[in-house]
Amino acid sequence: MSNQVEQIPGEGGLEKVKLTRASGASCEVYVYGAHVTSWKTFDGVERLYVSSASKFASGQAIRGGIPICWPQFNTRGTYGKHGFCRTTDSWVVRRIVSDPKRDPSVTIELSDCEASKDFPFSFKLTYTVTLSDSGLTTSMHVVNNSDDPMTFTTALHTYFAVSDVTTVKVSGLQGLKFEDSTKGGEVSEQADEQLMIRGEVDRVYLDTPEEMLITDGDTAISVKKSGFPDSVVWNIGEEKAAGMSDLGAGEWRRYLCVEAGAIGTPVVVEPGAAWVAEQRFGASVAVPMSLAELGEPEVGDAERLNKIEAAFKAKGKASLPLEEAYEIMISPEEKGIYGLNDFKEDVKGFEDQMANKEQFTWEEIKVFLETVG
Numbered sequence: 001m002s003n004q005v006e007q008i009p010g011e012g013g014l015e016k017v018k019l020t021r022a023s024g025a026s027c028e029v030y031v032y033g034a035h036v037t038s039w040k041t042f043d044g045v046e047r048l049y050v051s052s053a054s055k056f057a058s059g060q061a062i063r064g065g066i067p068i069c070w071p072q073f074n075t076r077g078t079y080g081k082h083g084f085c086r087t088t089d090s091w092v093v094r095r096i097v098s099d100p101k102r103d104p105s106v107t108i109e110l111s112d113c114e115a116s117k118d119f120p121f122s123f124k125l126t127y128t129v130t131l132s133d134s135g136l137t138t139s140m141h142v143v144n145n146s147d148d149p150m151t152f153t154t155a156l157h158t159y160f161a162v163s164d165v166t167t168v169k170v171s172g173l174q175g176l177k178f179e180d181s182t183k184g185g186e187v188s189e190q191a192d193e194q195l196m197i198r199g200e201v202d203r204v205y206l207d208t209p210e211e212m213l214i215t216d217g218d219t220a221i222s223v224k225k226s227g228f229p230d231s232v233v234w235n236i237g238e239e240k241a242a243g244m245s246d247l248g249a250g251e252w253r254r255y256l257c258v259e260a261g262a263i264g265t266p267v268v269v270e271p272g273a274a275w276v277a278e279q280r281f282g283a284s285v286a287v288p289m290s291l292a293e294l295g296e297p298e299v300g301d302a303e304r305l306n307k308i309e310a311a312f313k314a315k316g317k318a319s320l321p322l323e324e325a326y327e328i329m330i331s332p333e334e335k336g337i338y339g340l341n342d343f344k345e346d347v348k349g350f351e352d353q354m355a356n357k358e359q360f361t362w363e364e365i366k367v368f369l370e371t372v373g
């Protein structure tokens with residue numbers, strides 16, 4: 001089997017996209033909320049928790065996986081809790097990469113819609129989920145199409161599946177300040193080298209390192225981020241768990257949320273500019289020798305860039321009009337879902353990086369491909 005990307009029905013009649021690699025690694029993303037609900041490494045182990053009592057219905061948040069909190073984290077602002085984007089069905093699939101030489105990915109997009117009517121900015125939020133054999137990357141790209149600077153807070157609210165949350169350790173937080181939501185936001189500093197969960201935990205750590213580690217018995221999950229300054233650690237704890245109607249009985253033990261966020265200081269995006277941030281997970285699984293035989297193409301992205309560079313050079317020009325750049329950059333299969341107008345829209349978000357927006361030099365093509373995909 002080679003890499004596959006399927007658009008299939010999910011729970012509650014909602015549509016989902018399933019990415020599968022030749023190795024067997026897979027992930028599933030609901031278009032509703034652009035919500036990742038499953039990530040299995042190639043050994044078949046599910047790394048994300050989704051509640052057995054979760055709702056899968058328009059207007060209700062899925063309990064588990066990776067909810068996107070945007071444009072507001074929690075209740076820190078005037079919009080609804082965790083923002084509107086996890087409970088809207090206005091998301092659309094914009095790109096799918098199933099080329100066997102590249103990591104499979106799906107890009108889902110949200111722009112001005114009914115759910116955003118109280119958000120005073122015109123925006124485009126593009127979310128890309130990319131699967132490797134033992135890792136998963138999810139990246140956010142927010143373009144401000146308004147005339148005023150846009151502000152927001154955000155988090156990728158990942159629920160990691162754990163064997164028993166009371167035995168898990170989280171490293172990377174020693175010496176950091178955190179706001180303790182279980183104590184009305186009181187600020188403390190973590191003395192312990194590793195955080196252990198001894199009951200309800202609900203903390204916003206400020207200015208966290210790029211990498212944290214969750215250790216669960218023999219398994220370690222590395223949680224890396226860039227562009228997100230802060231991190232949240234949350235588990236409801238036994239006492240309050242029964243009060244959550246969409247959490248399966250006893251399942252508070254089965255998850256730990258470690259969230260990458262921009263919370264302490266709101267993000268400001270200037271008119272016409274873009275903000276990008278991503279998180280990358282890796283699981284410590286031993287790579288079997290046979291994986292090499294499966295032909296996993298580690299160099300897929302480099303190969304693709306080389307091909308596009310050769311096509312660019314063959315044109316013999318210093319820069320190409322956007323139409324010609326689109327022709328050589330986007331593969332025939334992707335063109336079906338990602339049209340020239342979509343491409344032009346995305347280019348608009350590159351005000352800062354691009355010298356002009358009518359023509360693309362090779363350098364600009366490279367920046368675009370490395371950022372948008």
Ligand SMILES: O=P(O)(O)OC[C@H]1O[C@@H](O)[C@H](O)[C@@H](O)[C@@H]1O
Nearest residue numbers: 061074081082157181202232234
């Ligand atoms: O129940 P919700 O809206 O999904 O929120 C779950 C939790 O999300 C966490 O990010 C917050 O820190 C918690 O305070 C909150 O309870």
